[in-house]
Amino acid sequence: MGYLGGHSGRASRALAVVVSFWVIAVLAGCAAPVQRQTPELRRDVGKVPRIVVMPLDVELSQLSAGGLDEPHAEWTEAALRHMRAALDEEAKVRKVTLVDFQSERGSPEDRETSLDLVKLHRAVGAAVMVHQYMGLALPSKEGKFDWSLGPAVASIARSHEADYALFLFVRDSYATAGRVAVIVIGALLGIGVPGGAQVGFASVVDLKTGDIVWFNRLIRPQGDLRTPDAAAETVKALVADSLQ
């Protein structure tokens, strides 16, 4: 989330943002939103795949007239509830078992490592978004999707007796009426004013290797995550494909 306060460079910033939205629109067509390494999750004979749902990293915020991008607790909590419910629905349909990540499970070292992995995933997820989807490709990768959390994921596999881990990351910002007014007036004056952006991805990690075997980027518009239907739709769109 960025704080857009301050007077300096407003015009050039607006220009940069307008250009960036254009570039993203163009690039959005190029990079497929879904990356998968394996055609389907491993289903060992006789066992239902167990997937640990890592703490959903979701923040809904409100962009006020003055550019204050303020996290909105109620919306976020509602979105989290709806998304979790939608995940359970999907899991039932796809016949996988979902287990909530619990930070107190496992040995002290496993607990430490698990929390470190959550922090690492933020960095890895951000790197994937930037280098895979936002036009800053790493030439050395030659288009290959080979992102991983590494073998330390065994700590999560152990403590939760699971085969995969599911991470969800969403940042979504909604403009207030005041902000919408600013945007509209800005448009009339020919100035692009940022309306708030949506960033989101889901990833599934193979807990045997640490490899991200499935990664999906959220493309707007997926709907207003403050409503249960849109939250459910978003989860389906992000995740359903992965639970095959």
Add this chain to the structure above:
Amino acid sequence: MIRRCLCVAAALAVAGCAPLVLVQPERQTVGGVISVQPGIKWNKLTMSDYRGNVEVWTLDGPALNTLLFFTGVPDGEPLFTRAAGAAPAAQQEKPAVFRSTMNPVEVQELLEATLARHFRTTIVEARNLKPAPVANGQGFRFETRHVGRDEVERDGVFVGTIRNGKLYGAWFQGAKLHYFKRYLPEFDQMVASAQLVGDAAR
């Protein structure tokens, strides 16, 4: 970070330059003074948070690992500073600087202070300083560990030497989980292949 990179990508798309350039696994000259032979493909960052006598490479993106080459830090200059405009006012105090008369222990302390400032953290430490052969001469090597504001623990290793009053070297760092260990052998073999050339060889 995501938003900032968004705008960077846009600005560059307009300007027509590439922020990330492929480095082939063949002999490379960095900054005109350090010659190395990478064993795998790398990416060179033409834009980064680092300013000074440095060149920055990465494998998985700067959030996960970076290789910083020190291409001749002269007496009186800091090892590196933050790019202007990205630095909060707190960074307007003068940074610690390299001195030609420094010994390896002092260089180690200098990197610690530089990392503390650059990553705005108190959790930085360097250890295991040892002599090491560097570019057909005597140099030194030590390990680093730091935790930045993203709470990700990172391991690192610095190898360097002082020649003709300037510091030449490289610092490889990566997330302790997976991203450092995985490529440490590649860094070690690059160090073994390193030569000082050009102005550094005089």
Add this chain to the structure above:
Amino acid sequence: MSVTRRQFGCACCGLAAGLLAGSLSAQVPAPGRPLLAPGYRPAPESDEKGLWSLMDRAEQELKRSRFVVRDRELDAYVRDIVCRLAKDHCPDVRTYVVRTAQFNASMAPNGMMEVWTGLLLRCGDEAQLAAILGHELGHYLRRHTVERWRDARNKSDFGAFLGLGLAVAGLGAVGSLAQLALVASSFAFSRDQEREADEVGLALMSKAGYAPAAAAEVWEQLIAEYKAGTAERASQVLFATHPDPEERMGTLRTAATKAGGDAGERGHERYLEKLAGVRAQMVRDELALRQYGRSDLVFERLLVQWPDDGQLWFAKGEVYRLRGGDGDAARALAAYARALETKNAPPETLRGTMLVELKTGARDRAQAAFEAYLKAKPDAADADALKMLLSQ
């Protein structure tokens, strides 16, 4: 995700606007306004509830942060001071000691209080720490943060209130609530709010039996330290949130005298004892900043409080050694020597001595210092590194 770089240029105009805004604010507190009630919870549908939920989640993240100092005795000590000041509000407050080498303390509306190690390093006694904590409790009990947050949301130019923007920007975690929580609880307070917090803080101090004079002292020391540095005022985190401390000094000194002046507890020895476990680390963190003038002033002042503290003389020596300017070698050696005369010189004093002697070419003395270092600290991890220097 870090604060956008565009905003960095504007801390100064933000601060100025903040000061002006303060005097125009409709939130001027009426005298005798009731304090926040103990056990207060915001109404379920209120905007304040939203802020609380946000702070609660930020607190959950803070709990897991690597920057929180996990020293049970220190934790208990800080909490005890806060409880002594807060009395009936004690159960509403949770304290966290955070490892940052800057002077700052802040309190969020949900009762979460952060105390940075840079502050703990600088306090000369328990009463000075109590003064700052009391001041922050004053902001909390008078709900200043909620007022400022509401102001900020209503005004069309938020930049005017984010006087802290620059300094804070680098201090929060990436893409997280912790950063926001820090910013949200750190809006620049208005002059009236500052005075009110001073009033409440002094009242809490004297009721708890502390010497109120400590309040004026600690702010004066901070001002002196700021003047010794070269950075922008906005870089001093505490000054960005508490603007124009000089302006308050006259009033504060008078009020402190009226509230009892020097009469009351200082907790001088107890403070030194309770911080013993983290002292070395706090000194190292301060030295790592390489702000020699500022650090010298800090240690100089602390030596006035504790003239025979080996840790502090060592710290002074390190400042000179690291600065390495004209005459600094001699100054460093003198400080190290003074440290070695005390009862609690850390073994690193000998390491520092060795490094300086080596620098000036006195190899024999360097060798002797090295041997003494090994004797004092047989398991020194850097023994091999130092040996390498001697052999070159």
